[in-house]
Amino acid sequence: MPGNGARRLIRMFHLISAVIEREKDRLSELDGAIGDADHGITMSIGFLAVNGALARLDLDRTMPADVLSVAATAFLNAVGASTGPLYATAFKRAAQALADREEETLGLAGQAAMLGAIASGIRDRGKGERGDKTMLDVWIPAAEAAADAAARGDPEAAAWAKILQTAQAGADATRTMVATRGRAARVGPRSLGHMDPGAASAVCILGAMRDAFCEG
Structure with a gap:
């Protein structure tokens, strides 16, 4: 039967969209150093589309997996850049x-399973x-921290305190890396010293997830 888990996920996506809106200029500035300076805008468009699609769901008939499936489709339809297929696959x-x-309330075991699936989907x-030097430098260690905590x-x-600490450390570490994937790879050694924008937005997303699960 549908339960509180779907509502928690919908609140999660609302919080993700809100933090991306607050941080989109900073994310685009980070992207400007090594990419096309549009990462914040792209993420904003994607999550606004997700929330628009989720608003049409009947919560009395919606399961947690349904929320994530709708989010995957909405994000992919809204974002044609490389980030679109990555997060669409992650949510799927x-x-x-x-x-x-x-477990309809999405306890820590379910949350850890979700993070692991997101990381493997992106990878x-x-x-x-x-x-x-990508968002995987945040998602992989965050998923590992979640699995360890659940175990x-x-x-x-x-x-979630440990997950976020691990995620931020992963994002900070991208400053010491030379990009080998995505658009940032085009600038090669000039990417050194800059935080990867995808890693930075992943930390934002994880922070919103923490708020949804720990305070919701």
């Missing part, structure tokens, strides 16, 4: 990870790895 994988779960679609049975607040 997350939907698949939650499809067989019976598989982009053919990248940790260390390539230990940590409280959600403590788990």
Whole structure:
């Protein structure tokens, strides 16, 4: 039966969109140093489209996996750049990870499964790895931290504190890397010293997820 999990995910996407709107200028500035200076705008368009699509759902009939499937389609339809297929695949994988779960309130185990699916979806679609100076330098360690916390049975607040600490460290580490994937790879060594904008936006997304799950 549909439950609170779908509502938590819808609130999560509202919070993601809000933080991206607040940070979109900074994200585009980061992108300007090594890319096309449009990352913040692209992410804003994508998550506004997601929330528009989610607003049409009947929450009394919606499961958590349905929310993520709708988000995947909406993001892909709105964002034609490389980020679109990456996050669309991520949300589609997350939907698949939650499809067989019976926990409707999305406890830490479900949250960890979702983060793991997002990370693997981005990795598989982009053919990248940790260390390539991309959003994977945030998503992979964040997913690992979530899995470890779930295995230990940590409280959600403590788990998410560690997830965000790990995510921020991953984003900061991209300053020391030379880009080998995406548009940033075109500038080669000149990407050194700059934070990857996709990593920065991933930290924003994870922060919103923490707020949705720990305060919602």
